[in-house]
Each structure stands twice: as C-alpha cells, then as structure tokens.
Amino acid sequence: MADFSPPERNDTREILLEVAERLFARKGFEAVTVRQLANEAGVNVAMVSYHFGSKVGLLEALIAEKFPLTLERLSEIANSISTPWEKLLATVDMYAEKLFEGYNFHRIIMREMSLSQRPKLVNAITDHFANVLSVIRGFILEGQDKGMFRPADVELTIATVFGSFSTLIGQGKLMCIMLGEDCEDNIYSAKGRARFTDHLKDLLRLHLMVKETV
Amino acid sequence: MADFSPPERNDTREILLEVAERLFARKGFEAVTVRQLANEAGVNVAMVSYHFGSKVGLLEALIAEKFPLTLERLSEIANSISTPWEKLLATVDMYAEKLFEGYNFHRIIMREMSLSQRPKLVNAITDHFANVLSVIRGFILEGQDKGMFRPADVELTIATVFGSFSTLIGQGKLMCIMLGEDCEDNIYSAKGRARFTDHLKDLLRLHLMVKETV
DNA sequence: AAAAAAATTAAACACCCGTTTGACAATCAG
DNA sequence: CTGATTGTCAAACGGGTGTTTAATTTTTTT
Numbered sequence: 001m002a003d004f005s006p007p008e009r010n011d012t013r014e015i016l017l018e019v020a021e022r023l024f025a026r027k028g029f030e031a032v033t034v035r036q037l038a039n040e041a042g043v044n045v046a047m048v049s050y051h052f053g054s055k056v057g058l059l060e061a062l063i064a065e066k067f068p069l070t071l072e073r074l075s076e077i078a079n080s081i082s083t084p085w086e087k088l089l090a091t092v093d094m095y096a097e098k099l100f101e102g103y104n105f106h107r108i109i110m111r112e113m114s115l116s117q118r119p120k121l122v123n124a125i126t127d128h129f130a131n132v133l134s135v136i137r138g139f140i141l142e143g144q145d146k147g148m149f150r151p152a153d154v155e156l157t158i159a160t161v162f163g164s165f166s167t168l169i170g171q172g173k174l175m176c177i178m179l180g181e182d183c184e185d186n187i188y189s190a191k192g193r194a195r196f197t198d199h200l201k202d203l204l205r206l207h208l209m210v211k212e213t214v
Numbered sequence: 215m216a217d218f219s220p221p222e223r224n225d226t227r228e229i230l231l232e233v234a235e236r237l238f239a240r241k242g243f244e245a246v247t248v249r250q251l252a253n254e255a256g257v258n259v260a261m262v263s264y265h266f267g268s269k270v271g272l273l274e275a276l277i278a279e280k281f282p283l284t285l286e287r288l289s290e291i292a293n294s295i296s297t298p299w300e301k302l303l304a305t306v307d308m309y310a311e312k313l314f315e316g317y318n319f320h321r322i323i324m325r326e327m328s329l330s331q332r333p334k335l336v337n338a339i340t341d342h343f344a345n346v347l348s349v350i351r352g353f354i355l356e357g358q359d360k361g362m363f364r365p366a367d368v369e370l371t372i373a374t375v376f377g378s379f380s381t382l383i384g385q386g387k388l389m390c391i392m393l394g395e396d397c398e399d400n401i402y403s404a405k406g407r408a409r410f411t412d413h414l415k416d417l418l419r420l421h422l423m424v425k426e427t428v
Numbered sequence: 429a430a431a432a433a434a435a436t437t438a439a440a441c442a443c444c445c446g447t448t449t450g451a452c453a454a455t456c457a458g
Numbered sequence: 459c460t461g462a463t464t465g466t467c468a469a470a471c472g473g474g475t476g477t478t479t480a481a482t483t484t485t486t487t488t
Contacts, residue, residue, distance in 0.1 A: 133392060262447090
C-alpha cells in the first residue's frame with residue numbers, strides 16, 4: 001500500500017531545534033524543561049542529551065545554525081549595491097525581515113545577553129554582533145568619505161536604530177501601548193512593519209543627510 | 215556594655231527586597247532560588263514564603279514598591295515646569311536618572327514583559343506604563359496645540375526614545391560594542407549618561423521642532 | 429545476510445526546587 | 459506577669475530537574 005503519510009519531517013535533531021526556538025522564546029530558557037521539549041517534539045527525553053550533549057548545547061546549536069545566514073545577507077548587500085545610502089536602506093529592510101520573521105529567535109538572543117550567565121553563548125553573540133556592526137560601520141564611513149553623509153554621532157545613531165528594532169521585537173506589548181495598537185499582531189503585520197522601517201529610514205536620513213535651517 | 219553594632223539594618227523584609235532586586239536582575243527570576251535569596255540576605259529560607267507568600271509574591275512586592283515613585287516624579291514635572299518642550303527635556307533627564315541608577319530593576323521589568331508568563335505582573339507593568347505614557351503624550355499634544363511642535367509621527371518618536379533607553383539599560387554589552395566603549399562602566403558613567411541623554415534630546419528636537427531644508 | 433554503528437526507548441539517578449511544618453524565641457497588650 | 463501574636467528557625471515534603479544507563483530497534487556498512 002502506498003505511503004500517504006505527510007512529508008515525513010522526521011529528523012529528530014531538526015524538530016528539536018524548531019521546538020526549542022519556539023518554546024525558549026515564549027517561556028524563557030530556564031522555564032522550559034527538556035521534558036516539555038521532548039513532548040512537543042514527540043521524541044524521547046534522552047534525545048536532547050544525545051543530539052546536543054545538554055540543554056544549553058541545544059541552545060548553542062540553535063544559535064550556531066542561524067547566525068551565518070545574517071552575515072551572508074549582509075555581504076550580498078555590500079557587493080550588489082553601489083551607493084552607501086542604498087546599502088543602509090537595504091540593511092534596514094534586511095534586518096526588519098530577519099527580525100519580524102524570526103522574532104522568537106531574536107528574543108532568545110537578547111535575553112541571553114541581558115542575563116550574561118552563559119559565557120559561551122555571550123561570546124558567540126558578541127562576536128557575531130561585532131562582525132555585523134563593522135560591516136554597517138563600513139557603509140557609513142564610505143558615505144562620509146564620499147561626502148554623502150555629514151559627520152554625526154554615528155555610533156549613537158546606529159545604537160538608536162538598533163534599540164528601536166530590538167525593543168519593537170522584544171517588547172511587543174509595550175510597543176502596542178505606545179503605538180496605539182490594540183494587538184501585537186498589528187505591529188508585526190506587513191503594514192506595521194512598513195510604518196516602522198520607514199520611520200527608521202527617516203531617522204537615519206535626518207541624522208546622516210539633512211542640513212538644518214538654524 | 216554599649217552596643218556598637220552597625221545601624222542594624224535588620225528588617226528581614228527590606229533586606230529580601232534588596233537582595234531580590236540585585237539577584238533577579240543579574241541572573242533572571244527563574245535562575246534565582248529562594249535558598250540563594252535567603253543565603254545572600256542572611257535569613258532563613260522560610261522567610262520568603264512567610265513575608266511574601268511565595269517567590270513571585272516577592273517579585274510583585276518589589277514592583278508594587280517602585281512604580282509609584284516614577285509617577286510622582288512625572289507629576290512634579292507636569293506641575294512645576296511651564297513649557298512643553300522643557301517638560302520633555304526634564305522627563306528625559308528624570309528617566310535617565312531612574313534607569314541608570316535602578317537599572318537592575320528595569321532589567322527585571324523588561325524581562326518579565328518579554329516573557330509574558332505571569333499575567334499579574336504583566337498587568338501591573340502594562341498599567342503603569344500606560345499611565346506614564348499618557349502623561350508624556352499630554353506634553354507633546356500640548357506642544358502641538360501651542361504650535362511649538364510640528365506634526366510628526368509622535369508615537370514612533372516616543373517608541374524610538376524608549377527603545378534606545380531600554381536597550382542601553384538592558385543590553386549593556388551590545389551597546390558597548392556599538393558605542394566603541396571597552397567596558398560597561400563607561401556607558402553607565404556620568405559622562406556616558408550625558409552623551410546619551412543629549413543624543414535623545416537632539417533626536418526629539420529633530421523630530422518635533424526642526425524644519426528641514428528640502 | 430551478518431556485523432557494526434547509530435538512533436531511540438523506558439526507567440532510573442542524584443539532585444535541587446519552592447513551600448510547609450512544628451518547635452522555639454521575641455515582642456507586646458492587658 | 460500572663461497570654462497572645464509575630465518573627466525566625468531547622469528540618470522535612472512532595473515533586474520536578476537535567477542527565478545517564480542499559481536494553482532494544484533501526485540503519486548503515488561490509
């Protein structure tokens with residue numbers, strides 16, 4: 001008899017990673033038990049230790065799998081786009097896409113950094129972040145060299161954009177209150193995302209390109 | 215014989231609140247055990263349940279004790295300062311003071327909101343936040359009515375300022391990387407704080423008061 | 429098809445969790 | 459002073475934790 005069962009997503013390792021991303025983000029690393037992970041994934045408790053060594057090993061694997069993808073996207077932008085300003089715009093869009101679609105993952109990362117309890121994870125995140133940042137800084141320096149951007153407190157400008165992104169993703173409830181939305185779904189919708197990225201692009205423009213009338 | 219012992223900070227309840235603020239912030243609520251709390255406070259494990267009912271009761275008490283103070287400060291600003299713009303500036307300074315000096319507490323709050331696992335806490339935080347926000351929104355509306363502020367996406371502007379604050383406090387390590395500092399102490403120093411608040415005030419000014427040369 | 433390796437399982441392990449108990453001291457009201 | 463209330467303590471409770479074991483099935487290799 002033919003096999004009509006679904007596509008057979010049956011790689012235990014992959015399923016555990018998926019489930020872990022969802023549960024860790026929703027409940028926090030500490031609050032999720034390996035038994036919950038195993039149940040949700042439909043596998044035995046022992047599989048976490050077997051495949052990842054330990055519970056934090058699972059979290060480390062999750063991170064190691066995701067970070068390289070962002071760096072790839074960034075170097076695509078660096079290579080395929082000509083003007084620094086358009087590189088920045090593309091970076092904002094790229095990050096918005098990454099964060100809005102993978103906000104569970106981002107919440108995990110930010111929580112780990114805020115706790116700073118697991119040095120191995122903190123280092124992995126810090127390194128990745130430094131890499132991303134040096135690329136972006138490169139975009140801005142290029143723009144200033146070419147006289148397209150005015151000199152400005154670049155570090156704080158980047159920090160502001162990052163902080164806005166980060167808080168939107170991590171503090172959906174509070175952002176809803178601030179933005180006058182009645183539901184988190186609204187700010188994470190395509191429309192909410194557009195409103196937000198437009199605002200950030202405008203913020204960058206104000207800081208990097210606009211000359212004030214004194 | 216006279217009693218030369220130190221000022222006798224011996225109110226168990228108060229000590230537990232102090233210790234809880236520090237430990238919860240540093241390690242996260244879940245990762246802190248009531249035995250750690252009791253040890254650090256130099257009291258018996260049972261005292262947490264006795265004084266606060268439970269471990270989360272302790273966290274709730276911590277929050278209930280701190281929130282009203284911020285609202286007091288805000289209404290002082292509203293009553294003692296005349297122009298909307300100066301009210302906003304004073305609010306930024308006030309919040310900077312609160313956050314920089316009580317960043318442990320703020321980290322706890324943000325983590326609780328990010329997790330959204332304890333409805334009672336989430337509601338308390340949400341309510342407080344809504345109160346604070348309506349006051350600030352009032353400042354801005356007042357400025358727009360008086361023609362001092364240009365119309366702008368006020369919600370997003372506030373969200374940006376809040377996001378920057380929040381991330382600076384919650385993600386010290388990442389902020390250091392962005393700001394080119396080698397140590398978290400630097401960004402939390404008086405100098406770092408001034409740099410940051412100046413930047414945020416400038417950001418508000420750009421969005422609310424500056425007319426561009428098109 | 430037989431042997432080796434890898435994956436999965438149920439059960440157990442040792443430990444730590446938040447909370448409760450009941451005995452004992454301190455404080456205070458009448 | 460007496461009785462009651464409150465605060466503190468060591469010890470125990472029941473249950474949940476991440477991880478390991480040893481047996482068994484599945485897969486791969488020879």
